[in-house]
Amino acid sequence: MELTLTTIMVAFAGVFLICFMKGAFGGGFSIVGIPLLSCVMDPVTAGGLLAPLFIAMDLFALLYWKPSTWSKPDLALLLPGLVIGIGFGYLVFRLLDHRAIAIVMAVLTLIFVGLWLVAGAEIATRPRSRPKAITAGLASGITTMVAHSGGPPLAMYLLPLGLSKEIYAGTTSLFFTVGNATKAVPWLLLVKPTASVWTLMAICLFAIPGGVWLGWRLHGSLDQRQIYRACYGLLVVTALKLLWDGASGYLA
Template sequence: MIASSVAPDLTAATVLVAFAGVFLICFMKGAFGGGFAIVGIPLLSIVMDPVTAGGLLAPLFVAMDLYALRYWKASTWSRPDLVRLLPGLLIGIGLGYLLFRFLDHHAIAIIIAVVTLMFVGLWLAGGGKVAFRQRSTPKAITAGLTSGITTMVAHSGGPPLAMYLLPLGLSKEVYAGTTSLFFTVGNATKAVPWLLLVRPAGSDWTLMAICLLAIPSGVWLGWRIHGMLDQHQIYRACYGLLVVTALKLLWDGVSGYLG
């Protein structure tokens, strides 16, 4: 089933809200390498339906990622982890595309939210310290696969990836750089399926062009903030953002059933 996009009217409010949402996502990408796109999506949903927002963002993610590589260079990538994560990611995106029309999105959102909150709760119970644990290929494959499915279905692939990477105790630069490249591959892969599922129409393309202007300043500002924070501050911020993301997913899932 192809979902035709309902092009939003290009009012000043629509442009302003969409621009702010893209800027926020870019800021997160510059500060943390990505994975928190869902934090900005609620803003876009104020002026357009969520499906249209997903179709609008899909190609913009690719532009954000390519620009972010200017800051998150190859020296910040954890190759051993990417080798374990990327195959699962690609398979997950394929599964997400095939199951998009049949999955109960609300149930998936609730499950991801509950697991994420449990993960953060365990971290807090352990004293909120940066952990140093061994890599696990099965856990990496599971994280990549889950992230691929959720990023395809709801642009919410960050929590599964973070639950794998954060306990490794990577340096803040390597954590952000690895996350950035992971989602560069993922967003480039899912752009075509999303554009097939939700075909942009009319003013969508104009709005995308306007939002492109938010990318350089958003990524740059996030990168500067990243440089000002130390290792523990970055990790606390990541865990805090996981809570925000999980609560948003939980709200989406529960409100979907209540509605």
């Protein structure tokens, strides 16, 4: 990858957008910034660029999403599956066709949002379920490893619980802090970033504080209903991006 001014500016904007989403929603929607990165580098290189940056983003976001915003009972159910799922995702990336996983995840996400719309787009208050949490953790681990898109499975578990907007964002933030730290080494083994990629990482670090802070300010200005509607809307964007990535891979 050639390190040009255009590459630096586009990558910086993509990382800033991802940080903004982490500040506003706690994480899980980083895929919305990846199309910007894909304008100046291939998806695998982008994955290698983001893997270490995610750790820095998450650590900075935890300055805002403190332990008081974590749903510890849900995290206890979700995190073991997440770690195992990342291991499966690594094998999928190396051995199997991850485009099919992207398509399946996209379809399931769109169905989930469709059911929410049919139900009247209300905030649900369903009880937590151990089987659903384990399944969500596994699915999120796989999709975050193969496509940096672990948000939909986690959201499909957390949103129906009707958590407060702070607890939802804080729980999501810690969940992906663990996930991104776990998947960083496998991604770096797969990609082996060049010197120019490491340089670009260092430059993009400066996008993190402002992006997270601005997103956090947006979170504070929105009420519970607006946050949930935004999350469901972002799920649609994420699903369409996954569907495009998967389908275009077969058509290419």
